[in-house]
Amino acid sequence: DAMVIQNPRYQVTQFGKPVTLSCSQTLNHNVMYWYQQKSSQAPKLLFHYYDKDFNNEADTPDNFQSRRPNTSFCFLDIRSPGLGDAAMYLCATSVGTVGHYEQYFGPGTRLTVT
Amino acid sequence: AQSVAQPEDQVNVAEGNPLTVKCTYSVSGNPYLFWYVQYPNRGLQFLLKYITGDNLVKGSYGFEAEFNKSQTSFHLKKPSALVSDSALYFCAVRDGDDYKLSFGAGTTVTVRA
Numbered sequence: 655d656a657m658v659i660q661n662p663r664y665q666v667t668q669f670g671k672p673v674t675l676s677c678s679q680t681l682n683h684n685v686m687y688w689y690q691q692k693s694s695q696a697p698k699l700l701f702h703y704y705d706k707d708f709n710n711e712a713d714t715p716d717n718f719q720s721r722r723p724n725t726s727f728c729f730l731d732i733r734s735p736g737l738g739d740a741a742m743y744l745c746a747t748s749v750g751t752v753g754h755y756e757q758y759f760g761p762g763t764r765l766t767v768t
Numbered sequence: 769a770q771s772v773a774q775p776e777d778q779v780n781v782a783e784g785n786p787l788t789v790k791c792t793y794s795v796s797g798n799p800y801l802f803w804y805v806q807y808p809n810r811g812l813q814f815l816l817k818y819i820t821g822d823n824l825v826k827g828s829y830g831f832e833a834e835f836n837k838s839q840t841s842f843h844l845k846k847p848s849a850l851v852s853d854s855a856l857y858f859c860a861v862r863d864g865d866d867y868k869l870s871f872g873a874g875t876t877v878t879v880r881a
Binding site for chain 2: 658660694695696697699702709742744746751752753754756757758759760761762764
């Protein structure tokens with residue numbers, strides 16, 4: 655089945671130790687998104703890629719970076735995690751960015767910062 | 769600017785009873801409306817969407833939603849709730865060609881046996 659895969663599902667890192675979260679998709683969608691979700695709140699968009707074009711949200715901290723080496727893979731790098739970065743990180747994909755295109759979400763990676 | 773309101777933090781119903789989860793929206797252009805469901809420690813699952821046309825939209829798992837332009841609402845409904853429908857539900861809106869999807873705060877649904 656076509657899907658969005660996130661690895662690992664659970665990640666524990668130490669305060670200040672860089673961490674990378676991974677997302678892959680078999681849907682061949684043009685757009686990939688990264689969201690941060692805290693405590694069953696609404697997901698907060700961090701950034702998205704349309705093909706290789708990177709789009710950062712204005713309020714996304716510089717501590718968060720992303721890479722998309724090819725259509726299938728996208729990575730979220732947190733350069734120096736703080737305790738406030740503990741959250742569920744959701745990857746999503748869509749055919750396009752506008753109008754009626756729904757987003758398909760992966761299962762998420764729950765990040766714990768110790 | 770676009771926004772979504774889910775006025776109820778929690779909805780509790782008995783199994784077999786109708787389930788309604790409320791959503792109102794605000795957009796300046798044409799709204800594209802979505803419902804997602806999230807089970808514990810899982811990602812969001814797409815349930816249904818309204819683009820244009822018929823105001824009653826049918827989706828996955830027996831859910832449907834009614835688009836009401838005059839009331840700017842897009843309530844999610846299920847005629848007969850199941851215990852397995854217990855989850856967190858998010859309404860979301862996109863304003864015309866804006867790339868950003870705005871989510872409501874979410875409504876926790878509990879269906880008791």
